[in-house]
Amino acid sequence: MPAPLMPREEVVRRLLEVFRGHGFDGASLAQLSKASGLGKSSLYHYFPGGKEDMARAVLEEVERWMAAHVLAPLAAPGTPARRLARMVKALDELYDGGRAACLLGNMLVGDARRLFRKPLKDAFGAWIEALASVARDAGMSATPARLWAEETVLSIEGALVLARGLDDPEPFRRVLRRLPGTLARS
Amino acid sequence: MPAPLMPREEVVRRLLEVFRGHGFDGASLAQLSKASGLGKSSLYHYFPGGKEDMARAVLEEVERWMAAHVLAPLAAPGTPARRLARMVKALDELYDGGRAACLLGNMLVGDARRLFRKPLKDAFGAWIEALASVARDAGMSATPARLWAEETVLSIEGALVLARGLDDPEPFRRVLRRLPGTLARS
DNA sequence: GTCTATAATAGGATAGAC
């Protein structure tokens, strides 16, 4: 097929912003159409399965983004501190310094949770495992490494919730700032 | 007015379960009607402002619950450890050991966030301040106490997100188990 | 206070022309 005016990837990225701001139930086709710049029919051309299909594509895009900007840096050569720092930088951009929500987190609300249970579980699981691997390379044994990894993801997710609740990105910025030290001290 | 068949408080509690499971956008009048056992028209009798009114009542109920089961125990006489333990017990029940979502957190998604910005901010703020007060009573100075309090709320919220993402309440249970120790060690 | 019935609108989805 010929190259469309807008690459599918770009369409998906725009849909992502709607889903992450409004969740699955809250994202309407009207909003998705406006944000993507495509009419409803064009959206159905890209995503025959409708809204669920769009959300699935968005989740796959998140998986790809995570693989490239989180899992790969964490698994790359280098000191654990350096690998962790690369993830922190990527997350700081992804979440706009604490001002943007977590798509995965917002997909846990309502119908979406059971609809996308597996990809959500896999995404969190892969993230935790990649972090645990770094912690083991930093000298932790398996169990503490796993706990530190879960604690890390939990802190980031919690910080995003609190930042939105307090209307202040500072908790998120603090969590990211502190992260390197928790690896050394554990 | 005469006592209705079901106290308004009970109605609100049932609505709460719908909103906390589905968020604001995801909660439909049909679900709210079924969960409350009231017809749509009866719901509009209790809540003339419709869904927004229902959500507001639910948020007020959460504020009351927090005041009674979180703020009051934290401000009550007793050792800091004992006061904290009472909050932990209450939260463990509220969140069904990590199996239930946080209403406040789910209200941060979509339109609801700006609609209820103030009560949400106040609720998180009051919770944090009550915890900070306990921390100060435990010997921390103002700034560390505030940080510990924010960290505590953040961990609980993050744990609930992660527990739902992994489909496993263990992260939440761990956070609650660990909480008393963080007060002593900080 | 609660119900049945119904209005009015938004939402998701499709048809068919171009």
Next chain:
DNA sequence: GTCTATCCTATTATAGAC
């Protein structure tokens, strides 16, 4: 691939009887 027009259903909300 994209658009306009349309369909059907669910959703929010109201009217009016009891």
